[in-house]
Amino acid sequence: MPKLLTAAFVSGMLAFWGLSSQAQTRLPPPSVLPPTPNVSSPTGSVVRRSLGFGDFGRDVEALQRALVSNGINPGPIDGDYGTLTHDAVREFQQLYDLPVTGIADQETLDGLGVGIGEEFANDLPYVAAVTEPPRYLGRVQRVFGNAVVDSARQGEFINIGRYSSRSSAAERVREARRSGFDARILYQR
Incomplete structure (x- = not known):
């Protein structure tokens, strides 16, 4: 608590x-x-609740792979949350009636089935x-x-x-x- x-x-x-x-x-x-x-x-x-521009690493790579699994191209799977990943997240959010922000918030990550932070802590x-x-x-x-x-x-x-x-x-x-x-x-x- x-x-x-x-x-x-x-x-x-x-x-x-x-x-x-x-x-x-x-x-x-x-x-x-x-x-x-x-x-x-x-x-x-530490459990991060969102991913956005400037983030990098395994969590972003897991997000990019989940986007590909859902038929959305985030560009290269390089672990860098750049413009292509941002646009792919926006596309996913739009397709699934989520708030379209381009930030992979908890609701977006849950929709993609991506848990971040814990696995690689x-x-x-x-x-x-x-x-x-x-x-x-x-x-x-x-x-x-x-x-x-x-x-x-x-x-x-x-x-x-x-x-x-x-x-x-x-x-x-x-x-x-x-x-x-x-x-x-x-x-x-």
């Missing part, structure tokens, strides 16, 4: 990252935070994490469409991508920081 961010969690995270505890004053008291959605995910794994131990409260999810999703609230032993964070290499996760974290978010790399096995 998701837990609300607390001052203790924030202090612990700040201490872990070697930052000043003054940053915690930005957070409102826990009574002001909205309730978090009741999303269950297997302990220790151990192959992608580096998580690009925005350490803002979950109430900032909407803001983060404007920049990173596939962002989801996730949790670790230390508490909740906003997951903006899972990677096999630290350098790939670091690039995503730099992008988040350029967009004004407090972001870190988390290692999860």
Whole structure:
């Protein structure tokens, strides 16, 4: 069950990252935070809820294969969510009366029979994490469409991508920081 961010969690995270505890004053008291959605995910794994432009890897490859199995050409099966994959997802969404966005959201993935995140979680131990409260999810999703609230032993964070290499996760974290978010790399096995 998701837990609300607390001052203790924030202090612990700040201490872990070697930052000043003054940053915690930005957070409102826990009574002001909205309730978090009741999303269950297997302990220790990150389950991404959507795929979109800029995503790459085995999850995108699985999506591309599922599109081909459904008679839709996503271009080369290269694990890169580019224009061809985006257009193929839009075509699938249109054919099956789903909201036509070009983003492979949970409803689209379910329609294709694609489960993402869980199967390859151990192959992608580096998580690009925005350490803002979950109430900032909407803001983060404007920049990173596939962002989801996730949790670790230390508490909740906003997951903006899972990677096999630290350098790939670091690039995503730099992008988040350029967009004004407090972001870190988390290692999860």
